[in-house]
Amino acid sequence: MTEPTNLPESSSLDVRSLPKVSLHDHLDGGLRPATIIELAAAVGHTLPSTDPAALGEWFRDSADSGSLPRYLETFDHTLAVMQTRDGLVRVAREFVEDLAADGVVYAEVRWAPEQHLQAGLSLDEAVEAVQAGIEEGVVNAEAAGRFIQVGQLLTAMRHADRSMEIAELAVRHRDSGAVGFDIAGPEDGFLPARFKDAFTYLAEHQFPVTVHAGEAAGIESIVDALVNGRALRLGHGVRIAEDIDVEFEEPAADDEAEVGIVSMGRVANWVRDRGIPLEVCPSSNLQTGAVASFGEDIETHPIDLLYQTGFAVTVNTDNRLMSSVTLTGEFELLMETFDYDLDDVLELTMNAVNAAFLPLDERAALSAYVTEGFNRARG
Incomplete structure (x- = not known):
């Protein structure tokens, strides 16, 4: 990290x-807790609480409980109220409004259409x-x-067998909101190789792909x-950080800082040298145990190691309700923990x-917009 010049204090x-x-x-x-309560009442779904503050606290406590069944139960409640057109429209609208209020100007929202068909919607109707x-x-933003641009990442569930169907769905909607494809769900034991035909189809149609990997499973999952x-x-x-070794040398003098010698394995080198972006979610990674081998708190999270050694690290929230986070809060957490500055x-x-x-021209325009906003913050 370089020393800041003429920047405001963190x-x-x-x-x-x-x-x-x-x-x-x-x-x-x-989702907003109050929205869950209203939609649940409309469809007759029973919640742990009908008080917005208490329900929000229940989601946070469940996500932090260390119990995978309890963590997964939180999604049972949100999915239950996202089975109708009205429910999906409202949740998506508020999702965008909340991002815009947090200063997000470009977002990709990922979701699995196959999980929203219980009330009779088709895949296309859900999208x-x-x-x-x-x-x-x-429009409301x-x-x-506030300005915001949002695209959909259509997701196939790894433990299901609808990957080709969802891939075709994504390509079908590429000119009406869909910008990418993803697979999610249980990572360990469900390698992307299982969906090879779907990924080949997407490549043949030049449709972008991001894959959940390196969270619940390690290097093998990333390679696949x-x-x-x-x-x-x-x-x-x-978990690409598991392919990185750091050895510390004793300082020559008491007033000198400890020096770390970094060596990378072949996979880590490949990912870093080719600038393959990492969608890191700091708070969520701690909750799910994705970085447990490094420690149990934010100070031991390998995000700083990855950032300082040149990986294309991006900062994300994963599940804002369950983790009780915002993108602003995640950046502030990193600034406080690792002394990051505006640069x-x-x-x-x-x-x-x-x-x-x-597309390249739209990324260039977004880059200029973001740069201008940061320049204004410099004063």
Whole structure:
């Protein structure tokens, strides 16, 4: 990290006002508690609480419980209220409004259409409903004086057998909101090779792919995502750090800092040297145990190691409801923990700009917009 020049102190920096880019944010993990309560009442679904504050606390406690069944139960409640067109439109609209209020100017929202068919919607109708909500959210954000652009990442569940169907769905909607494809769900035991035909189909149609890898499984999963998944980005990808060794040398004098010698394995070198973006979600990684081998708190999270050694790290939220986070809050956490400054936040944001599933000219325009916003923050 370089020394800041003429920058505001971190404590006085308004991170929320900075233009930010969100690449890894799940639709069913970003609902407002009050909305869940209203929609649940309409469909007759029973919740742990009907008080918004208490329900929000229940989601946070469940995500932090260390119990995988309890963590997964949280999604049972959000998915239950996202089975109708009206429910999907409202959730998508509010999702966009909340991102815009947090200073996000470009976002890719990922969700699995196959999980939203219980009330009779078709896959195409579900995608159209979410797109309608996104567009309403963009209009509402503009009315509030905020700019935001949002695309859909259509996701296939790894433990199901609908990957080709979802791949075809994504390509079918590429000119009406869909910008990329993803696979999610249980990573360990469900390598991307299982869906090789779907990934080949997407490559044949030049449709971008990001793959959840390097979260619940390690290097083998990352390699398979790159080889068979043809991933252009790694969803989380944080366990690439398991292919990095750091040895510390004793300082020659008491006043000298400890020096770390970094050596990388072949996979880590490949990912770094080719600038394959990592969609890192700091708080979520701690909750799910993705970085447990490094430690149990943010100070031991390998995100700083990855950033300082030149990986294309991007900062994301994963599930804003369950983790009780915002993108602003995640950046502030990193600034407090690792002493990042405005230049660091800009570099991490530009990594996300460059990784966005946008045409080159639109990425250039987004880059200019983000740079202008950061320049204003410099005063």
